[in-house]
Amino acid sequence: MMDRRKSMSHIVLPIFYEVKPSDVRYLKGEFGDAYHLSKKDYGEKDIREFEQALRDVSYLQVWDSEKIASGHEGELVKEVIKTVPSKLGNDFQLDVTKRLVGIDDHVNKIKNWVDTPARDARIIGIYGMGGIGKTTLAKVVYNKLSNDFKHRCFVSNIRERAHRDGIPYLQNQVIKEILPNEREIRTVDRGISLIRSRLQLNKVLIILDDVDHKIQLDALAGERNWFMTGSIIIVTTRNKAILDQPEFEVDYAYELNEMDETHSLLLFKRHAFRMDHSPTDFDDISREIISTMGGLPLALEVVGSYLFRKTNRNVWKDVLKQLKQQPHRDV
Missing domain, CATH: 1.10.8 (Helicase, Ruva Protein; domain 3)
Incomplete structure (x- = not known):
């Protein structure tokens, strides 16, 4: 594992279960005793590599079972489950320019809405003129939230792609990213039926970027009750009227204005x-x-x-x- 970490940048997350990292580093205690008993079966080259790997791993960011919640194993499991998807999720972040300016206040405002307790799915709209930064803001919010959702989807540039590729194409993107084993749909009505019936079973994060017509919204996220409690649906649009649909029921509408x-x-x-x-x-x-x-x-x-x-x-x-x-x- 340590070889892979050096040669291929693989991530190693060691768990020191009822053993001290220092005992692994210096081959002391019961761990050291067990190691010295077993090393007689190996050659000098292997032993040097083993000991170097053990020293290296002992210096990594580690979980020490004795130091987490006074040895409470359930808390250790929770820490591992929380951290691993987060590490993996960093490899699947949407690309955002590194030269962002003044976006933190916008992100924090939307994050506060997301974190507000709700009994059903939360729907948020972001609106403003073209080029104002709606897509960039949506990407940053998506990257911030994605680790909290096993099922997530960012549907970009809907205004252009709906005209070019058709709405069933966009419905298939939502379905395939969240339910990869589902068969491809060919009609808007079939897509609506599948999204409405199957997404109710999963907590989802869905970003619908640059919606410009009610038909697109109706086909991709027509009503709040299509989605499980805890789901987050965010829509960006140039036209605030898109967010004023009675069936869609936007909880919060955020206007993005020009920069100072x-x-x-x-x-x-x-x-x-x-x-x-x-x-x-x-x-x-x-x-x-x-x-x-x-x-x-x-x-x-x-x-x-x-x-x-x-x-x-x-x-x-x-x-x-x-x-x-x-x-x-x-x-």
């Missing part, structure tokens, strides 16, 4: 200069550019990235002039 000047400037600098400050001779023009874009994160990211490593001020002036006439083409 301080956060806008910081986000722009992180993309244009790859740091939190700018050269003095680019500070004023940076402020002019962000004031032109109006605190829209997508625009700040696109234009900032375009200007990265461009040290000619005339290029920046041209960009500012163009932005005053029309948005950047990628925006």
Whole structure:
């Protein structure tokens, strides 16, 4: 196991059950006695490797059964069960840019709603204009919550994919990610029937990203009673009216607004200069550019990235002039 940890970055989580890590490290106590009795059956090379592995493992983050809840084995089991899915879940996190700015307050607000006790499924809406950061916020929330859910699904870009691939395609994504053994559905009605009947049996986390029509919502998460108590359904949309459906019953609707000047400037600098400050001779023009874009994160990211490593001020002036006439083409 320790060889795999070194060569392939495998995770090793040792449990020291009724044995002290120091006894393993220094081959003392009953553990040491047992080891010395058995090593006569092995060659010197194997013995060196065994002892090095035991020393290495004793220094890892460990569970010591005697130190957890005064040796209460049930608490040890709970700790292991909680930690292992968390370690595995880190390998399946949604990709989010590392240059986030000002998102913690939004995440904490939604997390507080999620953590509020409820007798049934919790439904949360996030709405705001295109490019304001709804999908990014939903991804961060999903990554924060995913370890608490065995069954989870993030359905991205529904507005575009519903028109391109059809709603049954999106229904199949929800069904297959949560119920992988289910057969593929071919019609919207069959998808509704399957989601409604089978998801009631599982606590789920589902993110429906960029919904733009009631038909999409009806097909993927039509009513609260489709889902088991404790489930979390989060919908992002540009149109708040999508969240005002009587059958859907949104518990909380969160409006995501434009960034203030301080956060806008910081986000722009992180993309244009790859740091939190700018050269003095680019500070004023940076402020002019962000004031032109109006605190829209997508625009700040696109234009900032375009200007990265461009040290000619005339290029920046041209960009500012163009932005005053029309948005950047990628925006």
